[in-house]
Amino acid sequence: MLYLIEQCLNGIQLGMLLFLLAAGLTLIFGIMDLVNLAHGSLYMIGAYFAATFAAVTGSFVLGAILALLATLVVGMALEVIAIRRLYGRDHLDHVLGTFGLLLFFNELVRLIWGPGGLTLPLPSQMLTAVQVLPGVFYPLFRVVIILATLAVALLLYVLVMRTRVGMLIRAGASNREMVGALGVNIKLLYTLVFGLGAALAGFAGLMQAPILTVQIGMGENILILAFVVIIIGGIGSIRGAFVAAIIVGLIDTIGRAFLPDLVRHFVSYSAGSSLGPSLSSMMIYMLMAAVLVFRPEGLFPASSK
Amino acid sequence: MAQLTPRNVLVATLLVLLALLPVYCTVTGNYFLMSLFTRILILGMAAVSLNLIMGFGGMVSFGHAAYLGIGGYAVGILAKEGINSGFIQWPVAVLVSALFALGVGALSLRTRGVYFIMITLAFAQMVYYVAIGLDRYGGDDGLTIHKRSEFFNPLNLSNRTIFYYLCFALLMVTVYLVWRLVHSRFGMAIQGARSNDRRMRAIGFPTYRYKLTCFVIAGTICGLAGALLANHTSFINPSIMFWTRSGDLIVMAVLGGMGTVFGPVIGAIALLVLEEALPILIGGASQLLTGHEVQGAREYWQLILGPMLLLIVLFARGGIDGLLARPSRGVQSNG
Amino acid sequence: MADALLTVDGLTKRFGGVVASDNVRLDVTRGELHAIIGPNGAGKTTLIGQLAGEIVPDAGRIHFGGQDITALPVHGRSLMGLARTFQITSLFPHFTALDNVALAVQAHAGHSFRLWRPARAENELQEPARAALERVGLGHRANTMLGSMSHGEHRQLELGMALASKPSMLLLDEPMAGLGPDESARMVKTLRELKRELTILLIEHDMEAVFALADRITVLVYGRTIASGTPAEIRANPDVRQAYLGEQQAVTHV
Numbered sequence: 105m106l107y108l109i110e111q112c113l114n115g116i117q118l119g120m121l122l123f124l125l126a127a128g129l130t131l132i133f134g135i136m137d138l139v140n141l142a143h144g145s146l147y148m149i150g151a152y153f154a155a156t157f158a159a160v161t162g163s164f165v166l167g168a169i170l171a172l173l174a175t176l177v178v179g180m181a182l183e184v185i186a187i188r189r190l191y192g193r194d195h196l197d198h199v200l201g202t203f204g205l206l207l208f209f210n211e212l213v214r215l216i217w218g219p220g221g222l223t224l225p226l227p228s229q230m231l232t233a234v235q236v237l238p239g240v241f242y243p244l245f246r247v248v249i250i251l252a253t254l255a256v257a258l259l260l261y262v263l264v265m266r267t268r269v270g271m272l273i274r275a276g277a278s279n280r281e282m283v284g285a286l287g288v289n290i291k292l293l294y295t296l297v298f299g300l301g302a303a304l305a306g307f308a309g310l311m312q313a314p315i316l317t318v319q320i321g322m323g324e325n326i327l328i329l330a331f332v333v334i335i336i337g338g339i340g341s342i343r344g345a346f347v348a349a350i351i352v353g354l355i356d357t358i359g360r361a362f363l364p365d366l367v368r369h370f371v372s373y374s375a376g377s378s379l380g381p382s383l384s385s386m387m388i389y390m391l392m393a394a395v396l397v398f399r400p401e402g403l404f405p406a407s408s409k
Numbered sequence: 410m411a412q413l414t415p416r417n418v419l420v421a422t423l424l425v426l427l428a429l430l431p432v433y434c435t436v437t438g439n440y441f442l443m444s445l446f447t448r449i450l451i452l453g454m455a456a457v458s459l460n461l462i463m464g465f466g467g468m469v470s471f472g473h474a475a476y477l478g479i480g481g482y483a484v485g486i487l488a489k490e491g492i493n494s495g496f497i498q499w500p501v502a503v504l505v506s507a508l509f510a511l512g513v514g515a516l517s518l519r520t521r522g523v524y525f526i527m528i529t530l531a532f533a534q535m536v537y538y539v540a541i542g543l544d545r546y547g548g549d550d551g552l553t554i555h556k557r558s559e560f561f562n563p564l565n566l567s568n569r570t571i572f573y574y575l576c577f578a579l580l581m582v583t584v585y586l587v588w589r590l591v592h593s594r595f596g597m598a599i600q601g602a603r604s605n606d607r608r609m610r611a612i613g614f615p616t617y618r619y620k621l622t623c624f625v626i627a628g629t630i631c632g633l634a635g636a637l638l639a640n641h642t643s644f645i646n647p648s649i650m651f652w653t654r655s656g657d658l659i660v661m662a663v664l665g666g667m668g669t670v671f672g673p674v675i676g677a678i679a680l681l682v683l684e685e686a687l688p689i690l691i692g693g694a695s696q697l698l699t700g701h702e703v704q705g706a707r708e709y710w711q712l713i714l715g716p717m718l719l720l721i722v723l724f725a726r727g728g729i730d731g732l733l734a735r736p737s738r739g740v741q742s743n744g
Numbered sequence: 745m746a747d748a749l750l751t752v753d754g755l756t757k758r759f760g761g762v763v764a765s766d767n768v769r770l771d772v773t774r775g776e777l778h779a780i781i782g783p784n785g786a787g788k789t790t791l792i793g794q795l796a797g798e799i800v801p802d803a804g805r806i807h808f809g810g811q812d813i814t815a816l817p818v819h820g821r822s823l824m825g826l827a828r829t830f831q832i833t834s835l836f837p838h839f840t841a842l843d844n845v846a847l848a849v850q851a852h853a854g855h856s857f858r859l860w861r862p863a864r865a866e867n868e869l870q871e872p873a874r875a876a877l878e879r880v881g882l883g884h885r886a887n888t889m890l891g892s893m894s895h896g897e898h899r900q901l902e903l904g905m906a907l908a909s910k911p912s913m914l915l916l917d918e919p920m921a922g923l924g925p926d927e928s929a930r931m932v933k934t935l936r937e938l939k940r941e942l943t944i945l946l947i948e949h950d951m952e953a954v955f956a957l958a959d960r961i962t963v964l965v966y967g968r969t970i971a972s973g974t975p976a977e978i979r980a981n982p983d984v985r986q987a988y989l990g991e992q993q994a995v996t997h998v
């Protein structure tokens with residue numbers, strides 16, 4: 105039972121990370137109609153920056169803040185230099201162009217930081233566990249991830265629903281030409297949205313760095329999950345991304361935790377160890393396929409944000 | 410019928426070079442080159458099959474590499490279980506690929522645009538994870554294939570030259586078959602569906618069944634390419650199916666030119682040759698400039714490929730084909 | 745009732761709160777040219793969408809040639825002899841005019857699971873296609889790419905494609921849209937010739953053309969049929985004048 109709660113919390117924590125990625129992705133897709141395969145690269149860059157800055161300054165928090173700013177800058181620069189030339193084109197063009205950027209960033213990181221990957225150690229204060237429920241202890245840092253992401257989600261909500269910029273974002277998502285016709289500086293808006301997405305991705309990257317990984321190509325795996333999340337949630341919908349991210353995070357984590365045993369129980373021991381993890385990965389894709397076939401606009405279509 | 414355009418001259422030259430390569434290799438003893446070009450022939454075949462659905466059918470599949478894996482694993486798994494006959498392995502490879510394509514296509518073709526891209530990607534990832542989970546067949550580490558597929562006697566695939574010519578023949582047959590397909594009624598239906606699906610239905614075409622058939626044909630051809638690839642490398646592992654490998658195939662098709670049947674072959678040649686040649690060029694250039702060689706130049710080739718891909722998308726969308734072809738007045742199956 | 749080729753009964757379609765089609769009743773007699781007119785927003789596009797099969801009605805039935813086609817998919821209706829044109833030209837951009845029309849012929853020439861013979865060499869497809877092009881005055885443009893053709897020629901091609909499928913009835917969605925006076929006159933002439941052999945349901949804004957061609961006219965306002973009859977009857981109908989004049993008044997009172 106304890107194990108189940110812990111795995112649920114892990115699932116939620118993974119869901120939070122996915123939400124950060126998915127939120128940026130869905131904003132960029134919803135507003136600029138751009139499929140961005142390089143989003144995972146920004147996630148990777150956030151982690152690398154954080155590891156480097158933390159090592160240089162000796163402080164995790166300072167490193168994180170610097171990394172966030174750096175990723176924001178890289179994101180906006182990328183938009184101005186390359187991304188904006190893709191607007192209005194075929195989705196295939198987006199896919200190809202950003203795929204090229206993905207390859208480029210992988211190699212650039214290898215050039216600058218070497219092939220080995222980095223580590224970002226947890227600050228010592230974080231190395232404890234807190235009691236989240238009676239009798240249930242959970243690593244403090246993971247709690248921080250969940251809370252920090254919730255805070256970001258709240259900020260996003262406030263930004264999108266209650267500010268003028270947010271209103272423009274919502275308007276842009278439902279009617280691009282109209283917003284442009286209203287004389288809003290669309291170019292700047294797009295750059296900011298892309299930067300925001302980059303910052304969110306970078307934030308996810310740096311938050312997971314101490315507990316997961318900082319290595320080349322780390323974006324590729326999670327990027328696909330993020331796309332799955334936005335398709336299940338509904339493209340352009342942040343609320344959808346939130347709900348879908350939690351669902352996907354839970355399925356993946358609990359699947360990995362319990363499916364091997366289930367398979368062992370019903371099939372065989374070896375099958376359980378090998379097929380178990382595969383099955384849980386597959387389940388997420390099957391869920392996405394099911395959504396695409398039965399409810400293609402997603403669980404929360406973008407008319408509601 | 411064929412005109413003497415720069416592009417056609419290039420194609421003819423390439424065909425001659427490809428046909429004569431083993432002769433050159435045997436004479437100079439350069440077997441590395443033959444191995445490289447065998448790989449090019451096989452991946453070219455895969456890219457041609459992808460372009461059938463992508464360039465002509467408008468169905469951008471980000472999961473086409475899955476068939477390379479399925480075909481490869483069919484050969485690998487059967488070999489591991491003691492079945493080395495190509496007469497069993499290859500039909501199985503083709504059949505399983507066809508069935509998988511049928512399943513994936515039936516579901517995916519109910520979607521459009523980026524959703525189609527994502528769902529084909531998802532299905533490929535599923536197969537990828539299945540392969541990782543197959544402990545008995547190597548799982549993550551992959552599966553070594555100790556013997557190449559066995560056929561009857563003159564067709565000894567362990568002989569490099571024979572294998573090369575087999576791949577060459579299969580590629581040529583594929584190109585020819587796809588070419589005939591594209592210009593047939595079926596091909597017209599597919600191209601029409603790409604061009605304006607709504608109109609196709611309005612004039613009376615049930616487009617779904619034609620697209621699905623096309624999708625299955627493409628997957629089947631790629632499955633055969635997968636069987637060839639497994640034989641070539643004597644090894645198969647799940648990473649061949651990872652979604653970025655599907656991206657590589659798409660790159661080949663776009664680089665060569667999606668508007669023609671042979672374009673992807675040009676793209677495969679260009680991509681793989683560049684991958685080998687560029688580091689040498691970079692190394693040579695750096696030698697000239699700095700006096701010593703830059704180590705590991707090969708690994709940084711993607712630093713160039715990445716932006717190059719973006720530039721192609723922005724400025725040379727027709728690929729190499731497009732750069733060479735004059736604006737045609739023509740009744741050509743254009744992209 | 746004289747031989748009604750197309751009957752529409754109680755057709756209703758809602759989009760959220762908007763009732764685009766409100767219990768629409770309509771019948772088109774075999775051999776006539778029946779026009780549908782109405783101010784903007786009357787629901788003409790929705791009506792054609794339902795007749796063509798792209799939009800599924802919430803209620804009501806559509807009968808064509810005696811058969812209930814309400815549930816029949818788009819391609820099925822074409823195969824039954826009901827051909828449509830699009831208000832916004834919808835052709836195959838990277839093909840020639842001949843290729844475009846040949847596709848329409850091909851759709852009705854059996855299945856297309858023929859994977860070998862070049863389609864452009866098949867007389868079975870090419871000859872009817874050329875004939876259809878001649879019919880709409882585009883015979884000399886057979887090998888021209890669509891990109892090199894004018895808007896007016898595109899509109900003619902739209903019609904040519906519909907004809908190529910040898911339909912028994914045409915659904916024409918604003919065929920005059922965007923045509924200059926010469927081209928309009930030519931289109932009217934073509935339609936007048938076609939009237940003799942085909943049943944036509946014409947949706948148009950161009951009143952001159954409508955009154956010159958129509959045997960009967962139905963007026964659609966806010967999704968409802970408010971009048972149906974001969975051109976003379978419609979012209980004299982007070983409700984119709986209200987609907988159009990009322991709209992005019994609204995415009996001038998801005």
